[in-house]
Amino acid sequence: MATVVVMGAGIGGISQVYELRKELGKEHELILIGDSDHFEFTPSNPWVAVGWRKPKQIKVDLPSLMKKNGITFYGQGVKRLFPQQNMLELSDGNELEYDYLVIATGPKLAFEEVKGLGPEGHTQSVCKTGHAESSCIDFNKLVANPGPVIVGAAPGASCFGPAYEYAFILDTELRKRKVRDRVPMHFVTPEPYVGHLGLDGVGDTKSMIESELRNRHIKWTCNARITAVSEGKMHFTEVDEDGNDKKEHELPFQHSMILPAFKGVDAVIDIEGLTNPRGFILIDDYQRNPTFNNIYAVGVCVAIPPVGPTPVATGAPKTGYMIESMVTATTHNIVNAINGNAPEKRGTWSAVCLADFGDTGVAFVAVPQIPPRNTNWASAGKWVHVAKIAYEKYFLHKVRAAKTEPYYEKMVLKMLGAKRLKEADQ
DSSP states (O other), X not given: OOEEEEEOOSHHHHHHHHHHHHHHOTTSEEEEEOSSXXXXXXXXXXXXXXXXXXXXXXXXXXXXXXXXXXXXEEOSOEEEEEGGGTEEEXXXXXXXXOSEEEEOOOOEEOGGGSBTOSTTTTOBOOSSHHHHHHHHXXXXXXXXXOOOEEEEEOTTOOOOHHHHHHHHHHHHHHHHTTOGGGOOEEEEOSSSSTTOTTTTOSTTHHHHHHHHHHHTTEEEEOSEEEEEEETTEEEEEEEOTXXXXXXXXXXXXXXXXXXXXXXXXXXXXXXXXXXXXXXXXXXXXXXXXXXXXXXXXXXXXXXXOOSSOOSSOOOOOOOHHHHHHHHHHHHHHHHHHHTTOOOOOOOOOOEEEEEEOSSOEEEEEEESSSSSOSEEEEEESHHHHHXXXXXXXXXXXXXXXXXXXXXXXXXXXXXXXXXXXXXXXX
């Protein structure tokens, strides 16, 4: 009997543990470790931040659910990984041994890299549901006392979609509240152009998002390196194409939501052979760590190089379709390893995203993620808003029902056609 541990109970970890349960059967021990007793559907956090969702609507309690499905669950989190000993030290001091480990922790939010950034500082966040709940309190203060808003991302950020989503969702709700005319909005981003998304754009995302910003009267500054945030003021440097300082900015705000850069979590950072300097997990073509072959990684915690140099540092995002693909590949390769066979399944390094803008949205498909691409497609419309709601309903149902069917793969097949997607991935 093999003991397989999945470290992280987010979208990647939940998907991974369910697929492993289905493929491994009951003869192997399966353990899931989260840093709390619940799963939260992170893509819905921008809706929580304006009151469109309550936190309880996008959370699922895990202990009894995992027990029902024959999965051992620990909710205290991991203090440190010791890969040479095939052992984890949990946050309560207990130790846990494994035969195979899947790291699916997501990132550490590096708010500390910019003075005054984050919920402990002067800006809001939608990275965690608790952050979004606090942001909603600040949003209601904004409605009661309208003033300037700044939304965007810090230098080194890799996940830009939620920043655009929040800006447009905020605009939509402020119009509903009849106070948008008293709320100047500014989007501040390290991207070299609007719609870069850490991917050098997909299809015509540059024009699509620029048009959306103009239509909603949102000003923007690209190549922006936020240097500090003080109470009610954002300090950032705008650089030129060569990365040289071009202009210093100081903008006032009544409400601000800034996405941070990501790092690896403390439990794995600075483990030689396992992580890169930022703490992201190094993997081979089969989702395995090259040094420790019984350790696999999926999702945001995986080390992926940026698509190319930018004047201000940006990273590459990991979207739902990519994570689903990583999970499926990892499941097959762990089963092969348990049976004494070599790995053979590779993930699809492609990006698919649904970005909801409140009353419309943008969807894009990049196959592969890094240009040049076989498929470079983007589309905008109200259907994206509807599709994002459908994704939320599907995934929460999937978690509660312990299902494993991939949503994004089905969606992409419908959008592009099965034959076209297969050809693009080859």
